[in-house]
Amino acid sequence: MERPELPLAQLHAFVVLAEELHFGHAAARLGIAQPPLSQQIRRLEDKVGHALFSREPGRVTLTPAGRELLPAARRALADLADGLAAARAAGSGRAGRLRIGFAASLALTVLPGLLRDFRQRFPGVRLDIREMTTAPQLAALCDKSIDIGLLREPPADEAELSFRTILTEPFVAVLPAAHPLAAQRTVRLAQLAGSPFVLLPRAAGPRLHDQIVGLCAAAGFTPQVAQHAVEWQTVCALVETGLGVSLAPASIRRIRLKGVAFRGIEPGAARTRVAVGWRTHDRNPLVAHLLATVSQDRPDVSQPPQPGHDALP
Amino acid sequence: MERPELPLAQLHAFVVLAEELHFGHAAARLGIAQPPLSQQIRRLEDKVGHALFSREPGRVTLTPAGRELLPAARRALADLADGLAAARAAGSGRAGRLRIGFAASLALTVLPGLLRDFRQRFPGVRLDIREMTTAPQLAALCDKSIDIGLLREPPADEAELSFRTILTEPFVAVLPAAHPLAAQRTVRLAQLAGSPFVLLPRAAGPRLHDQIVGLCAAAGFTPQVAQHAVEWQTVCALVETGLGVSLAPASIRRIRLKGVAFRGIEPGAARTRVAVGWRTHDRNPLVAHLLATVSQDRPDVSQPPQPGHDALP
DNA sequence: CCGCTCCATACCTCTAGAGATATCAGGCGA
DNA sequence: TCGCCTGATATCTCTAGAGGTATGGAGCGG
Numbered sequence: 001m002e003r004p005e006l007p008l009a010q011l012h013a014f015v016v017l018a019e020e021l022h023f024g025h026a027a028a029r030l031g032i033a034q035p036p037l038s039q040q041i042r043r044l045e046d047k048v049g050h051a052l053f054s055r056e057p058g059r060v061t062l063t064p065a066g067r068e069l070l071p072a073a074r075r076a077l078a079d080l081a082d083g084l085a086a087a088r089a090a091g092s093g094r095a096g097r098l099r100i101g102f103a104a105s106l107a108l109t110v111l112p113g114l115l116r117d118f119r120q121r122f123p124g125v126r127l128d129i130r131e132m133t134t135a136p137q138l139a140a141l142c143d144k145s146i147d148i149g150l151l152r153e154p155p156a157d158e159a160e161l162s163f164r165t166i167l168t169e170p171f172v173a174v175l176p177a178a179h180p181l182a183a184q185r186t187v188r189l190a191q192l193a194g195s196p197f198v199l200l201p202r203a204a205g206p207r208l209h210d211q212i213v214g215l216c217a218a219a220g221f222t223p224q225v226a227q228h229a230v231e232w233q234t235v236c237a238l239v240e241t242g243l244g245v246s247l248a249p250a251s252i253r254r255i256r257l258k259g260v261a262f263r264g265i266e267p268g269a270a271r272t273r274v275a276v277g278w279r280t281h282d283r284n285p286l287v288a289h290l291l292a293t294v295s296q297d298r299p300d301v302s303q304p305p306q307p308g309h310d311a312l313p
Numbered sequence: 314m315e316r317p318e319l320p321l322a323q324l325h326a327f328v329v330l331a332e333e334l335h336f337g338h339a340a341a342r343l344g345i346a347q348p349p350l351s352q353q354i355r356r357l358e359d360k361v362g363h364a365l366f367s368r369e370p371g372r373v374t375l376t377p378a379g380r381e382l383l384p385a386a387r388r389a390l391a392d393l394a395d396g397l398a399a400a401r402a403a404g405s406g407r408a409g410r411l412r413i414g415f416a417a418s419l420a421l422t423v424l425p426g427l428l429r430d431f432r433q434r435f436p437g438v439r440l441d442i443r444e445m446t447t448a449p450q451l452a453a454l455c456d457k458s459i460d461i462g463l464l465r466e467p468p469a470d471e472a473e474l475s476f477r478t479i480l481t482e483p484f485v486a487v488l489p490a491a492h493p494l495a496a497q498r499t500v501r502l503a504q505l506a507g508s509p510f511v512l513l514p515r516a517a518g519p520r521l522h523d524q525i526v527g528l529c530a531a532a533g534f535t536p537q538v539a540q541h542a543v544e545w546q547t548v549c550a551l552v553e554t555g556l557g558v559s560l561a562p563a564s565i566r567r568i569r570l571k572g573v574a575f576r577g578i579e580p581g582a583a584r585t586r587v588a589v590g591w592r593t594h595d596r597n598p599l600v601a602h603l604l605a606t607v608s609q610d611r612p613d614v615s616q617p618p619q620p621g622h623d624a625l626p
Numbered sequence: 627c628c629g630c631t632c633c634a635t636a637c638c639t640c641t642a643g644a645g646a647t648a649t650c651a652g653g654c655g656a
Numbered sequence: 657t658c659g660c661c662t663g664a665t666a667t668c669t670c671t672a673g674a675g676g677t678a679t680g681g682a683g684c685g686g
Contacts, residue, residue, distance in 0.1 A: 004321035036675045050404025057683050064597050065404035072396020076389040083385020091363025091378035284377050349645045370653050
């Protein structure tokens with residue numbers, strides 16, 4: 001790429017003169033005297049190396065060189081005016097692009113409402129939304145390929161990142177409908193000791209995985225994982241086939257499968273957190289906007305299960 | 314249209330830094346020291362009103378405002394580089410647009426060869442070709458809406474315009490095939506006195522019209538025009554129907570109609586001229602190129618008619 | 627011929643910015 | 657801790673150009 005040769009002020013004067021085809025009128029339109037305009041055009045012509053205007057008695061016309069330069073000058077001036085407006089809008093937080101990563105299960109809880117509210121308040125902002133499990137979200141936040149992460153069980157020791165809990169929800173047992181424990185309203189964790197488990201891999205969400213395993217340990221057993229699945233929807237489908245049972249965040253009740261029963265657990269004090277994450281020193285105003293939207297938008301899903309939701313045997 | 318706010322040199326530096334994301338490397342690439350680059354970017358940021366780069370320990374990244382400005386800056390710089398190259402090419406005669414007007418009958422003579430040769434020699438030049446009769450061509454040359462005119466019988470008294478004869482051709486009589494005179498190889502003009510004529514209106518080509526009328530007058534009669542037609546092809550079609558006879562430039566023999574006979578005339582000394590016209594003081598190098606091409610490209614159509622061309626009764 | 631219009635040229639002042647050198651401050655790694 | 661890397665800041669010189677005023681030359685019309 002070479003250095004630009006033509007000054008924009010001169011190109012602007014050129015365009016105005018090309019429209020007026022009269023040095024006096026163009027000078028008045030530019031708010032200057034005629035001789036300085038004459039000099040400006042001369043300087044531009046010297047830089048191009050050819051006359052851009054033909055000066056005849058009684059009229060000024062464009063030369064072929066001038067006719068070639070005019071559309072390019074117009075386009076460039078317009079490009080820059082647009083780009084400057086867009087840069088200012090982005091800088092002030094009225095426009096721009098916000099890149100959001102989210103864990104799949106959050107599509108069942110906070111994501112829809114948050115996106116709706118944000119779009120309503122900031123229609124000029126383009127949202128780039130990508131599904132990613134927790135660990136990849138943390139990496140993407142650090143390397144700046146996303147601006148916002150929506151995830152579960154945020155880490156406590158990320159130096160560059162900050163997190164804020166949006167909501168907490170209890171766990172539920174996920175059982176095949178025909179499972180003997182499905183007949184109960186609530187399941188004691190110890191009762192699950194004899195059943196194989198279907199769980200997400202630790203790598204997908206280390207803290208959530210460890211929390212679930214920890215609950216089982218507190219109940220006196222280590223879950224025997226028969227199958228891993230990255231998505232909670234897949235977990236439910238495998239449970240439905242009778243492959244095993246699971247422990248999951250309560251919001252997955254929204255996944256409605258005939259052959260799956262969701263039951264409250266005892267002890268029921270444990271909760272899993274949903275959080276928004278961002279780079280601590282990120283000054284992007286859109287990030288601040290989204291955090292503000294999250295703070296005003298806190299749906300409560302800690303209500304008890306409603307009758308009719310589960311497939312009763 | 315407002316004045317441009319951002320200097321191109323600063324935008325150029327911005328683009329290079331956005332590519333390198335390292336002040337030292339970008340400065341080296343620009344051929345300056347790092348502090349001046351730092352100052353330049355600062356000045357640009359002050360003009361935009363927002364930081365364009367985020368400076369963190371160990372790395373430089375674009376802000377949202379910077380990300381919005383980058384494509385616009387790139388486009389504008391490219392537009393101007395292209396426009397400047399096009400202006401220079403047009404100014405030096407390597408490229409640009411040439412607007413040519415031509416009388417329809419010249420499509421039967423000089424036009425195809427001229428266009429072919431010119432395109433071969435100047436492939437970068439766009440040709441804008443419009444069919445116009447002689448009088449509109451003269452007006453368009455004067456008001457600069459065409460650069461070149463190809464016409465017949467150029468005027469002798471146009472102050473701003475110059476003309477050069479490309480070729481001359483004799484006249485032929487245009488007769489219905491069943492006309493008694495069609496049996497002759499050559500027709501004396503006086504023999505046409507009793508027949509109605511089909512001619513182009515004087516307004517379409519005053520001098521050609523007057524030349525034809527003058528030939529008849531020299532032969533002792535004034536042609537009785539039964540019908541006018543602007544195109545020679547239409548003239549031939551009307552002659553074919555038996556509506557009348559005509560006198561026309563010899564090249565219209567190329568219009569092949571079964572029911573039309575073309576015959577040489579006596580006296581046969583008169584010739585009609587085909588000329589190229591241009592504005593005398595036009596400095597457009599493409600005009601010079603075309604005039605040069607015309608000078609090297611002089612097909613000779615003054616040969617006698619070849620057997621088999623005419624419909625014999 | 628004279629007055630007016632139109633664009634060019636000459637000369638002037640002022641300013642912004644381009645680029646330089648010198649230096650500082652912060653962070654990182656050995 | 658020290659050395660190195662990186663970007664910022666301070667200060668300086670120089671130049672191009674932006675815009676002004678005054679004037680000149682050409683052409684046109686009354």
